[in-house]
Amino acid sequence: MIRVTLPYHLRTLAGTGAEVTVDVDGPVTRASVLDALETAYPMLRGTIRDHDTKERRPFLRFFVCGEDVSLASPEDPLPEEIASGREPFMVIGAIAGG
Amino acid sequence: MHASSAPREPPLKDRMKPAPPERELSREEVARYSRHLLLPEVGQGGQKALKAASVLIVGAGGLGSPAAMYLAAAGVGKIGIADADVVDLTNLQRQLLHATTDIGRPKTDSARDTIGGINPHVIVRPIESRLDSGNALEILSPYDVIIDGSDNFPTRYLLNDACVILGKPNIYGSVFRFEGQVSVFYPKAGGPCYRCLYPAPPPPGLVPSCAEGGVLGVLPGIIGSLQALEAIKIVIGRGDALTGKLLLFDALGTKFRELTLKKDPSCPACGDNPTIRTLIDYEDFCGVPHGTGGTGDQAEITVEELKRRLDGGEEIFLLDVREPLEYGICNIGGHLIPPGELAMRITELDPAREIVVYCKTGIRSARAIETLRQKGFQKLRNLTGGIDAWADRIDHTMARY
């Protein structure tokens, strides 16, 4: 079980709370986690990654165990903490309120 | 999990030694700042550095209020406050610089009064003009430290780029609903900038503003106080600033989480080959139409025209794309479909009819119109200024939020 935290606008879209869980068969990578997320919540397709290019949207970042992995390869394996659900895969979004 | 400590500039206090006579502390100041002077980490040197320092706070709102008040109390010598707005009743739930009797006054006026009341030694520079790419460098350049307490993406990118160009630390804070983010963007000291983190803003209307999504009042109190803390540490050259780190705060869970940020070598502002050497048009960059809450290329309708046509008995379908909570506060009888449900509930709408779409200010409705257009709807009008404009200009008895 993999935990994924979402920014507010994606929670509203997916109709979920701040954190969702997904299951991944095979290697746990950013791409496989996001694939699983989009399968479970099809309305999120195109909101985190571009529909066609699968590039990350520039106002979102991915964090794993406190480290920014946004610029790493989407096929890189994620650490055991993520695969085991001990740490969430964090999708962080820009906010601007003051 | 901590960032490797970034190379640091010498603290401002070292660059300012020896303190000129006017920086010496008077007897009254020694007593006023005695709890600081008792801290070896601050002491006379730190307190004099604070007195010699100048901090510009952009936005006299939820973040700027606690930041300005704590920095004034701490004895920062000069505080600039930039804000072009007047105090509104809805500000008072969180913007402690302003009191009920200040409603309708320029925020910079009430900010100056409040700061003067806290500490008359502080020189306050109220800046009532709206920051733009024409005046930002001039407004920022006299200050040592910039605090970003603004409430919109164009100003945040403007401040970032101006701070990178001028080599100044940008103490960033932002809030939304129950969540806050804090960082120190200071490429000159080796850290990343705002664009390294978010190279581009979300499309207008995708991420709601506090005016649309709400914000718990005490949250900007916490985040703005953290911004004041970072400013003080940078001025006195003590402790670890949040350079290269993003601090997240979740008010509902009372949880802090520190994330490590990396400098992006390809960052257009602070990377190896920067392309942003002068300020650009930030409203264009953020896709925000100049001066209005709507979008430029789609059909707009004013509240006056809508009222006239409704009074004339015309069959116009009103679509309200706010949240049910907002609808409960005030509505003009529109069919409510919250933005998150629009795609699923599109069958409730008749493409043959003229549909006027509205939200609070016209931003979410502009986005809803984009969604509907993609589904083949054509007879769409966006209510300029949203239900806010209706309350302003048509129905003064309507509840506002």
Ligand SMILES: [Zn+2]
């Ligand atoms: Zn940068």
